[in-house]
Amino acid sequence: MTPGVRPLVAGNWKMNGLRGSEREFEAMLERARADRGADLMICPPATLLMRLSAIAGNGPIALGGQDCHAEVSGAHTGDLSAEMLADAGATAVILGHSERRQDHGETSAQVAAKVEAAWRAGLTAIVCVGETEAERDEGRAVEVVLGQLQGSVPEGATHETLVVAYEPVWAIGTGRTPTAEDVREMHSRQREGLKARFGKAGEAIRILYGGSVKPANAAELMAIANVDGALVGGASLKADDFMGIAAAYETLSG
Numbered sequence: 001m002t003p004g005v006r007p008l009v010a011g012n013w014k015m016n017g018l019r020g021s022e023r024e025f026e027a028m029l030e031r032a033r034a035d036r037g038a039d040l041m042i043c044p045p046a047t048l049l050m051r052l053s054a055i056a057g058n059g060p061i062a063l064g065g066q067d068c069h070a071e072v073s074g075a076h077t078g079d080l081s082a083e084m085l086a087d088a089g090a091t092a093v094i095l096g097h098s099e100r101r102q103d104h105g106e107t108s109a110q111v112a113a114k115v116e117a118a119w120r121a122g123l124t125a126i127v128c129v130g131e132t133e134a135e136r137d138e139g140r141a142v143e144v145v146l147g148q149l150q151g152s153v154p155e156g157a158t159h160e161t162l163v164v165a166y167e168p169v170w171a172i173g174t175g176r177t178p179t180a181e182d183v184r185e186m187h188s189r190q191r192e193g194l195k196a197r198f199g200k201a202g203e204a205i206r207i208l209y210g211g212s213v214k215p216a217n218a219a220e221l222m223a224i225a226n227v228d229g230a231l232v233g234g235a236s237l238k239a240d241d242f243m244g245i246a247a248a249y250e251t252l253s254g
């Protein structure tokens with residue numbers, strides 16, 4: 001954690017969730033009534049955004065999108081603009097997730113354009129970075145991640161408009177996590193990069209860890225310096241698991 005920085009536990013539902021998932025979200029809301037000392041967010045598929053937004057109201061769980069187009073509107077079949085996400089109840093959007101970089105060939109320059117779009121619509125951009133296993137084996141993890149961070153984040157970021165999520169690609173959905181020392185090093189290098197670019201604002205920009213976060217490893221990960229929360233995939237689909245991860249903050253702050 002970073003002293004004075006309020007952690008964020010965000011769930012990325014990816015391409016999971018039908019209308020029945022509302023019940024899981026309701027169960028999360030029930031348990032989130034008491035302030036746990038962390039911000040909570042769920043990023044459902046776009047088809048569920050308006051429904052979950054109606055349920056969430058002004059409650060303790062914010063909503064986010066998983067991607068957006070850089071334009072406001074126009075002839076872009078299948079795409080959604082940041083304005084549409086905001087209109088549907090999102091306050092944030094995940095951008096540059098490794099699954100989008102891999103499946104859709106998104107470059108850091110394209111991600112940066114989407115971040116500008118998110119800011120234009122008043123959304124917080126949750127920018128994902130992370131090395132592949134091959135890049136780590138070649139000793140290039142720091143270089144790759146700092147390069148993605150530099151290329152994907154435009155000038156002018158603040159702790160209110162930007163969240164960074166470090167997600168080593170090889171840890172996503174695999175049950176494997178980096179050692180605490182590796183996480184400490186990667187987050188501290190990103191913190192240095194953010195401070196070098198954004199000065200004082202860079203000190204308070206949250207850097208989340210993502211990749212096989214579960215209730216069982218959440219407290220250990222969050223105790224590491226400059227780990228300001230988690231971006232959770234699989235374990236965010238079930239209220240028990242997601243709230244179990246959120247509870248790790250209670251333990252730390254209590």
Ligand SMILES: O=C(CO)COP(=O)(O)O
Nearest residue numbers: 012172173211212233234
């Ligand atoms: O990609 C992730 C969140 O964006 C992490 O996914 P898992 O938590 O399923 O490993």
